[in-house]
Amino acid sequence: MARVVVDVVLKPEILDPQGQAIVGALGRLGVHGVSDVRQGKHFELEVGDEVDDEALARIADTLLANPVIENFTIRR
Template sequence: MPRVVVDVMLKPEILDPQGQAVANALPRLGVNDVATVRIGRRIEIDFTGEPDLDRAREIADKLLANPVIEDFTVRLAENDEPAETRP
C-alpha cells in the first residue's frame, strides 16, 4: 500500500521542554556526548491508490501541524522502511 510519511517538528526557535527533559536525563544513562534533543512526531498516511504528496501536504498543513510553531516535511516511505522500529 502506498505510504506517505509526515514528520512534524517544533520550529527551531520554539522551546522544546520534552527534548530538554530527555537531554537532561541522558547523562544519568552514561550518555554525555549529546548536545541537544528535539522531540517531534511521525504520521504515516496510507493511500488506497497512488500516493498524493500534494494532498498529504494539505492534510499536514490544515490538520497535522500547527504552522505557527511547527514545521513539517512530507515524503514517500521507502519500500523497505518498517512502520515501527520496535515490536
C-alpha cells in the same frame, strides 16, 4: 496504495521542554555528547494513487501540524 510518512517537529526557535528533559536524563544515565534533542510526531498514511503531493501538503499543514510552531516533512 502507497505509504506516506509525515514527520512533524517543533520549529528551532520554539522551546522544547520534553527534548530538554531527555538531554538531562541522558546525562544522568551517563550518556554524554548529546547536546540537543527535539521531540516530534511521526505519522504513517496509506494513500491511494489519486492523493497527490498538494493534497498531502494540505493534510499535513492543516491537520497534522501547527504551522505556527511546527515544521513537517513528507516522504512517499
